[in-house]
Amino acid sequence: MEFDDKVPIYYQIKTAIYDQIISGQLAPGDKLPAIRQLAVSMTVNVNTVQRALSEMITEGVIISRRGRGNFVTDNAQVVEQLKQQLITSYLKQLYDRLHRLNISDEQMIAELTVYIERQGDSNGNDIED
Amino acid sequence: MEFDDKVPIYYQIKTAIYDQIISGQLAPGDKLPAIRQLAVSMTVNVNTVQRALSEMITEGVIISRRGRGNFVTDNAQVVEQLKQQLITSYLKQLYDRLHRLNISDEQMIAELTVYIERQGDSNGNDIED
DNA sequence: TATAGTGTAATAGAAAACTAGTACACTAAC
DNA sequence: GTTAGTGTACTAGTTTTCTATTACACTATA
DSSP states (O other), X not given: OOOOTTSOHHHHHHHHHHHHHHHTSSOTTOBOOOHHHHHHHHTSOHHHHHHHHHHHHXXXXXXXXXXXXXXXXXXXXXXXXXXXXXXXXXXXXXXXXXXXXXXXXXXXXXXXXXXXXXXXXXXXXXXXX | OOOOTTSOHHHHHHHHHHHHHHHTSSOTTOBOOOHHHHHHHHTSOHHHHHHHHHHHHHTTSEEXXXXXXXXXXXXXXXXXXXXXXXXXXXXXXXXXXXXXXXXOXXXXXXXXXXXXXXXXXXXOOOOOO
């Protein structure tokens, strides 16, 4: 897994796992790969993975069973709430950033639209939900 | 100045100054506040500010004159290019993040539109460019 | 009961970021 | 020439993050 060197690794791991849960790659109730396996596949230390998991456990999204494994909460409401929370924080960040650059609301939408069109053209991976 | 504790402080300082340049608060040719003054106003160490400035000097956006001060490049093309670069990187980050959450292109635009409407309603600070 | 696999935590060391302090070099004004 | 203000850089210490290593506790299986 490739890491941005501006953000702590444990935080990026946490985000990556949240993305998998929200996108459905990990369903409510699913068991996560073992800590040691995640460490190997991400090429990081076991404790770094544990650090990421700890926060997700504290936030109630991951349920930990010592000796058995870590599981995605089967409370779909928790996952839905997490989804809304992440989407809103991503939008807020973009909005704040573009707003600080004096870009109007209309321009923001226009720029995103153009960006998406370029992504669709160059990648051909325009997924419809 | 308030800092996000997930990103190095020098990097946030750099971004903040780039925002001021692109938004026009700092015009091409303008002199920046002295390193020591920025350190005081941001409540950080002089060397941290210098670290941020060093990168901007290396990137050609800031021109340094020892004993005289630091100046925004008067090459408007550099500023324009920086603007496009930042906008694109912000859009890419949002696109990638929402795409990983399995959100379709149409949904992305819809979500941003709704978010903007909510911002405009609650803040009343909808600026037109 | 023993073993393998699981999560959790502690210790020690390294690297990066930040701070405090200090000093040097350049510039402009008096 | 002196002074004040400017940018640049070094040393030393602290904090945070990460790694490596080790060990402990829990669980399921044979």
